Amino acid sequence: MLTQATVENGSSHYWPEPAPRRRLSVRSHALGEAFERMGAPVPFGRNEEIYGETEPANYLYKVISGTVRTYKVLIDGRRQIGAFYLPGEIFGLEAGEEHVFSAEAVVDARVLVLKRSVVASLAIRDNKVARELWTLTGRELQRTQKHLLLLIKTAAERVASFLLEMAERIQCSDEVELSMSRQDIADYLGLTIETVSRTLTQFENESAIALPACKRIVLRNPAVLKQLIA
Amino acid sequence: MLTQATVENGSSHYWPEPAPRRRLSVRSHALGEAFERMGAPVPFGRNEEIYGETEPANYLYKVISGTVRTYKVLIDGRRQIGAFYLPGEIFGLEAGEEHVFSAEAVVDARVLVLKRSVVASLAIRDNKVARELWTLTGRELQRTQKHLLLLIKTAAERVASFLLEMAERIQCSDEVELSMSRQDIADYLGLTIETVSRTLTQFENESAIALPACKRIVLRNPAVLKQLIA
DNA sequence: CGACCATTTGATATGGATCAAGCGATGTGG
DNA sequence: CCACATCGCTTGATCCATATCAAATGGTCG
Numbered sequence A, B: 001m002l003t004q005a006t007v008e009n010g011s012s013h014y015w016p017e018p019a020p021r022r023r024l025s026v027r028s029h030a031l032g033e034a035f036e037r038m039g040a041p042v043p044f045g046r047n048e049e050i051y052g053e054t055e056p057a058n059y060l061y062k063v064i065s066g067t068v069r070t071y072k073v074l075i076d077g078r079r080q081i082g083a084f085y086l087p088g089e090i091f092g093l094e095a096g097e098e099h100v101f102s103a104e105a106v107v108d109a110r111v112l113v114l115k116r117s118v119v120a121s122l123a124i125r126d127n128k129v130a131r132e133l134w135t136l137t138g139r140e141l142q143r144t145q146k147h148l149l150l151l152i153k154t155a156a157e158r159v160a161s162f163l164l165e166m167a168e169r170i171q172c173s174d175e176v177e178l179s180m181s182r183q184d185i186a187d188y189l190g191l192t193i194e195t196v197s198r199t200l201t202q203f204e205n206e207s208a209i210a211l212p213a214c215k216r217i218v219l220r221n222p223a224v225l226k227q228l229i230a
Numbered sequence C: 001c002g003a004c005c006a007t008t009t010g011a012t013a014t015g016g017a018t019c020a021a022g023c024g025a026t027g028t029g030g
Numbered sequence D: 001c002c003a004c005a006t007c008g009c010t011t012g013a014t015c016c017a018t019a020t021c022a023a024a025t026g027g028t029c030g
Helices: A029-038 A116-125 A127-150 A155-169 A182-189 A193-205 A222-228 B029-038 B116-125 B127-150 B155-169 B182-189 B193-205 B222-228
Strands: A040-044 A049-051 A059-065 A068-073 A079-085 A102-105 A109-115 A175-177 A209-213 A216-219 B040-044 B049-051 B059-065 B068-073 B079-085 B102-105 B109-115 B175-177 B209-213 B216-219
Touching (some): A029 A059, A059 A116, A068 A182, A079 A182, A127 B079, A155 A175, A155 A182, A155 A216, A155 A222, A193 A209, B029 B059, B029 B109, B029 B127, B059 B116, B079 B182, B155 B175, B155 B182, B155 B193, B155 B222, B182 B193, B193 B209
Antiparallel strands (some): A040 A109, A068 A079, A068 A102, A175 A216, A209 A216, B040 B109, B049 B102, B059 B109, B068 B102, B175 B216, B209 B216
């Protein structure tokens, strides 16, 4: 009855795609198209809440412009940022019924909003959409695993990783225009603003980077940063 | 054409199920059944490798008995444990083509092994299987997010979380028989064995726990531990 | 220009790591 | 069955990376 003959190789239509080597944006065709056709564009101001944790996860979101952060505030008041989402990226996908993290606009942002029920009905008709949802979840998992591994490293390794990740995601390979504050970076990396700032100055002294403005970072010697991470 | 009318509520057949409140094991029916019917039972000795990172992820695994750990060794030699898998739990599900973590038996274990291609062909025929795979990925994501949040907490909070998590997963609410060593616990929590040991003695002094044997932990006052975590 | 907020820099404190014994359990060979 | 070796765990002493506290600097907007 059920044999493995039909689908022997790994790149089956029913297994999620591996993350592309350089991800400009999440390459979801059917889902991306649904966003363009049926998504409602909504503007969010700087620091405005997009959704709160424990709220029902009734929507899926795609960043058009600006940056979005997801985060969780612990009892002691500390905030852990789960991820930053840049233009083209989809967020708000949750396994359960409720959001685990909250989401806010880091800077003024435009976001396409699509009802989860719409996505669900699309997935019923089109297996490609269903697979894309799975792929997206898998990619979030990989991202979170990578983030987790960051948190056991030294401050210099964390900051270097962050800079290289951002340089890769934005398309300028050697210059990064950061939309987030030092506090955002610190809360993403599990450090304090002081440590992030000191580490950046250290990188500057070592000529690994230049800081023409505090949110503009030039990677003068990415190799120095790369040998820190592993 | 495509409306949201058909599937308005959240518990659609095409959206993954939320994690059950108390998860004895992953409640996958079609997938679990496939494991029982078509999975090959394989014994692994203590510390034996089940798969290595960068190996192609060609199989899915379900623990029958014993405990499994997934981990990654960093360049500096430190090891980060990603997860422990107990009987009934499924592991080895990867978004990409290759494993990101390695897997080993913590103690002698029996594991059901199922070819990924078999699962893929099942998913083609049966949407329920496809959805279960997605649900499983989503649950791994939630678990990893929770783990990530642990790593920014104090030593006491991390150890308390670990004990409570284990007590919940094993079915004895007030006594835990740990299969893993202090080194395993330390590498899961991002601490050293010394710190784990000291924290346990501290809990013992505070009468929060008792340690009749080093791998047997009695939760004498779980409330004390619970107020630590958040 | 002046007020405000973000960032940097400096001084000090501290939680957990590291280094180093000591101890207890488990297993093996005589 | 005991002596001893081994391994894992605990305990102690010290060190260090990063946090914390505090002040100075710089950048932005009315």
